Amino acid sequence: MAKARWHHMLMESQRHALKAVDEWNCSSGNYSDFLTHMHKAWHYLLHAEFYKDKIEYHYTDPKTGKYQLIDGEPKAWDLERCLRQRYPNSADPVRLNAELFVALRNKVEHRYEHGLKIVTGGKAQALVMNYEQELVSHFGLAYSLAERLRFPVSLQALTAEGREQIRMAAAKLPKPTRDLVAKFEAAIDPGVRDDVKYDYRVRLVPIIGSKTDADLAINFVRLDELSDDERRIMVEAGRHGTVIVRDRHVEVADKDKLLPRQVAFQVEALVPFEFHVQPEHTEMWRRLGVRPPTSSADPYDTDARYCVYNETFKSYAYTPAWVSRIVKEIGTVVKYRAFFEREPRPKKVTELTTPAGVPAQASIDEQALRDKIA
Template sequence: MAYARWKHILIESQRHALKAVDEWNCSSGNYSDFLTHMHKAWHYLLHAEFHMAKIDYHYKDAQTGQHKLIDGEAKAWHLEWCLKQRYTNSADPVRLNAELFVALRNKVEHRYEHNLKIVTGGKAQALVMNCEQEMVDHFGPAFSLADRLRFPIALQTLTAEGQAQLQEAAKKLPKKPRDLVAKFEASIESDVLDDMKYDYRVRLVPIVGKRNDADLAVNFVNLDELTDDEHAVMTKAGRTGTVITKVKHVETMNREKLRASDVAKRVEAELPFHFSLYGEHTEMWRRLNIRPAKDAPDPCITDARYCIYDEPVSTYLYTDAWVKKIIKEIGTVEKYRKFFGKDPRMKKVTTLPKQAEPAHDHRPIGKTA
């Protein structure tokens, strides 16, 4: 069947996207092949868009104005240039996500592929989903890949033991490839780094209760369609990537944990102004939402990075990370003023009065008055 040129290019993009996902999901798949196929999928997709819009996406000689040729064919724009033309905002999370994987494709070393795959998992998910969204937005739902992709069965991401293995493997990623990602993200604003179009992270919550025929193994929740209460619960749940194995509360062991009064003392010791337990500390845990209020129905719903609930003694305990978090948030007068909307109570500087030097006694030794 004869298709328009743009459709032939688009079909090639789809083929590479599916191959990339197969490489990612296959237990023996190759990370470099995933990068290569997604690179081509995006490249062909943007070429299809330009072709359909009658945009000339080929390089021209600056002097002659003629197309540059390779083996007799006009040289098409490379992916980085295509991304810049499609997404003119250099801070666009979709563009930044794709540019990161262009850099990874050019630099990745085969011996580090497994570790790098673990570290960039959320970003790879975003890369594929962005490609799918771009395809549907420009060419319609008929070109969606959703009916050809399935949720993979992956023990490592669904058990606590598997999660521990992933975290250990991520720690072993050598400095060189780790620095590549770190340097790329160094100049990116935090709100862009947290954007799901740049790094798509999910929390899996088992579905319990009676199912119906319309249920799927995986249901996606659109935050914009939730009530305010539902949105608050889901947003809090999404702040950490904890693996859920069964319904249970977070840890309650108090080893190496701090009482609130200890937190206040340690923070104040580091600051040039006062930090009170029932004033600043209480307001901070409320506003940063690290633990529920005293009368909450479930006291165990905390941000375990900073706080846990000790059930045997019915109290909240805090971590060293919480102390560091507080100091980072309000550690200067300017930060304190911005956070609390008021000036801090500065500590008084106390110095001993300078003592007068004793008058010299010029009388000979042994002489008394």
């Protein structure tokens, strides 16, 4: 069976992404080639998304509405236009990260590539990992590049001479290049500049002591799993660090995720009627295709915007966006009737007990709701 057109576009996107990482990690790699290949990787990826989702991504003449043509073919959106479509929030750290590298692509001077690579190291890592996150969240784990990428070996982090070379190379950057990055970041909110999706930085600390079977060459530490004292030490070490060694592993799988009961409580706080896990929540995820049935052979086949599968606990967790989607679909009595083809149950006037992290909301008057339903 012939593959869909978006699949071939995705294969080309992956090819460019792998070439880009190879250029970055190779000792004789070319920074300009890294920028070019990551540009194309993102470009093909977003075109594949739009094609699959039936989103028109070609320029049209504002007067006639017809396609603008290049060599007889419709002119496709450039990457900057694609980024605005995919990330409409101009302060989105993923969009800003990609837009910075679009700007850098046309400004790189060959003799200063090494210094620029050092200065933008964390941002480049974020660019690649944002790409991986976008790839997997839209097309599934089958398209992940994780198994084909490895943590690179670096001497610069291990010797004082290496660290000094880093500082010297960064200091030699020409003023126009330094100004480009500085001016770009001057317009960004500090909170966004510190977001790992814009610039991901880590500190490498050698592991000393007996090795266990569970040890890997690289271990990633989650700050939210450390004690207060451990976290303070790690944060302080990062604040005063001078070695630029940057990488990102994966997004924290269940950060800000909600259990079904928490979803139900949050939804019920936002709508004028009762909302429960059974039957409403279960019926909604089934009908909207948010996750597969419990008996599915592929439990990871979820809509990542709204739901993720937790391998450890063999269960599903939901995103805040899922709460918003539910409220949008059935947030009024009229919408509830249309979706479920039945009447909603009025809230009872009672003392609410909520799970941790879910604020209690006052119930509306039961009779008032009955009047609305009537």
